[in-house]
Amino acid sequence: MNTSKTAPDPSLVVEMRGIVKRFPGVLANDHVDFELRHGEIHGLLGENGAGKSTLMNVLAGMYRQEAGIILVNGEPKNFSSPRDAINFGIGMVHQHFMLVPSQTVTENVLLGLDDPRFFLRLPDYDLKIAELGERFGLKVDPRAKIWQLSVGEQQRVEILKMLYRGVDVLIMDEPTAVLAPQEIEGLFVTLRAMVAQGKSVIFISHKLQEVSAIADRVTVLRRGVVTAAGVASKGVSRQELARLMVGRDVIFAVDKKPCQPGEIVLDVRDVHADNDKGLPALRGLSLNVRAGEIVGLAGVAGNGQSELSQVISGMRECKQGKVTLGGDTVSNRTTLFGIQHGMAYVPEDRTHVGSAPNLSITDNVIMKKYRKAPISNRGLLDMKVAAKLANELKQAYDIVVPNVSTPVRLLSGGNLQRVILAREISGLPSFMVAVQPTRGLDVGAIEGVHRLLLSQREAGAAVLLVSEELEELLSLSDRVYVIYEGKIMGEVAIGGEVPDENLVETIGQMMTGTPLEQIRKEGVASHD
């Protein structure tokens, strides 16, 4: 088209016109236009696989577009590497960080720069970096080693790296997916400080309320096409955004039948376990899950949720206490024992635990079924049956890929999660532990996962749902336990109706370490 003839708009820092990017079998970006103004936070929304990361990777010089042009400050620029992009003032923070764990924050920030060349005068740079952090509200100790930092702090290091390189445009790909609620607030403070100082931010997220809260304008992609271009975020409702993303109405409320709990399926009794660093992570934790109910586990990330799911699935040593599944002890047994006794596990870490990145979708979906007929046939694998299964799951779970022999490393975050869920649910488990199953999923997909979890419950399975999203827990669970520093602070039942303020308040207090009895006692005391 005649896009290049239009006069450049001086208020724009970046203008992408008619970007086309194709992958084998997928048109990830189909003539996408995108405009970023000076000093704005621009939300980029879209369902899984819509092409958001692809578009931003083009802007960050990671991919080269097949058609279309990019203008920076009104001038057409040629991007052929991330280094080019940074030279033009554009930097991206990816969802998985690229830091060297054994080095300090300062060393990581300086890594790959030409200056300093030979002699590292680290203390000087420590100071510089601390100042830079100060300016943008990024609190992190420049001398700390990366491995000592929380995920939130590591993200700050990634942002610092970009700021240190002097970028004017910062792209953040799903930055909040890895953060705890307080950390999200901190990130927002930083982003606002950045735009106040004239920088611009592109913010990718699936969480509509976040986008409404932080972004000035929003662009929505659907299947590689723009469905809303730079609309003011104040002017659109959550419902409208959701419709623009998925192309249909999304029902936020779930339709939940009354709970008919049966026998206790999973029983966790007085469990103690250490984390990877050898420090106590679970300290006498007990809970149970009955057949036909969803039990939520609420808590701020890092309070022992991951360790608990690992102890249950047999991947972590249980120091004391035990876990039983339908009467059989599963703790300190092999992972295989749990699998053979109907346990499904959706791990928190999709890429490092839940999947084998270089193997195909087919190979990934048979991970727990390859031992048995019809896939296994006297020690040989029937790859036709396996491929058929994979194709069925691809259909049923809406996994968007050209074919099932694609290595899963090429899948978008949401599609990978669907592969894992498809694998776990299709095993018809009697018990399922799902850790953050909707993390990184779009609203439509979340709705789908919620429906799947509820259908598990209706089919009589016991489900333990670990999540940091209180809203999700409250809408799906029949009971909620709250975990804090490896202990259960209390248990509350969730009625079918809208949860009242009090309940949310109570759970919030438990999440910060107040046991339920104490809250009740004080509540009673204050009423007296």
Next chain:
Amino acid sequence: MTESTSLQKKRAAWRIRIEPHLNEPPPWYPVLVSIGALIIALILGGILILVAGGDPIRSYQHIAKAAFGNVGVLSDTIVKATPILLAALACSVAFRMKLWNIGAEGQFIMGAFGASAIILTPILPAETPRWIFIPVMMMAGMAAGAVWGFIPGYLKAKFNVNEIISTLMLNYVAIAWINFWIFGVWTEGGFQMTAKFPENSWLPRLLDYAETFPVFRGLTTHFGLVIGILAAIVLWLIVYRSRWGYEIRLIGDNPHAAQYAGINIMRNTIWVMMLSGALAGLGGMSEVTGVVHRLQTSPVAAGYGFTGIIVAWLAKLNPLVIILVSILFGGLILAGREIQPSGVPKMIQGIILVCLIASDFLLRYRISIERGEE
């Protein structure tokens, strides 16, 4: 400030940039790159020959003739390729699980020892018929190799002992071990070799059938080739079509996911190292009963286990591709022997190797040369 800008200007003239490939290269790309590497290697070699005052075209013709020129040398090439093939298969299966077994050499030697022990102890009398001798020796060779694989496998699984070091060390132990038997126990009149094996323990060779098929006259290609090709096919089936192979691939790609899928990594470590050792041992057996016909250090410990590492790697661990790459290497080794004085094939062998390994880099990185602006 000014200093740094002028510095930048100086550096900005021409730049070579190396960046990881971000887009998935199409499937034909690796093949094309490998062929390209081969051609570049030949051109480079040609230039060197030219500089040294030779005629590159004639030299290449000579090498091609020496390695593949007629049925006779082709047969010799295949004889050289056979031990490499089995050693490379051994390496490939271990590498697939990211077990860095560089002890195929030692396992190969032990396989040769195991097979020899059947004859020399003697476990079977010298007049045993061939159809009993050969299977028993195959078993013995595989078993001895498997033991040599089991040791590092067990140490790795139970005590997390680095297999690179343990397998490397065991190579030297294996040489010392057979030297002890060759010099001390089975020595043939004090020479550094054992007595010649009885003919009914030899692997059948094509020349054995020269009476019925006169074309086979003088061809030393032996039954080891069949063993090697069958082993490659079976290994392919194991890796890509069996339950066990699935476990091996899963562990190799992501051990955490394998553990999550309920796979016993320790047990697989031991089994895969044993399989790897058994394949290398089979290679040793095939060499000693098909070519050398006696246990002797230098022709057995000739570095096939190390060549196997390179071949496995260049074949991207694919058992069927290993067959082809082994034959190429067999040819180069043979040509090296045939026209030794000039040393040219050795050099070309080295150049091809360097080019192929360097081309691997091309598969992962994009190299561009550009004119800096500003």
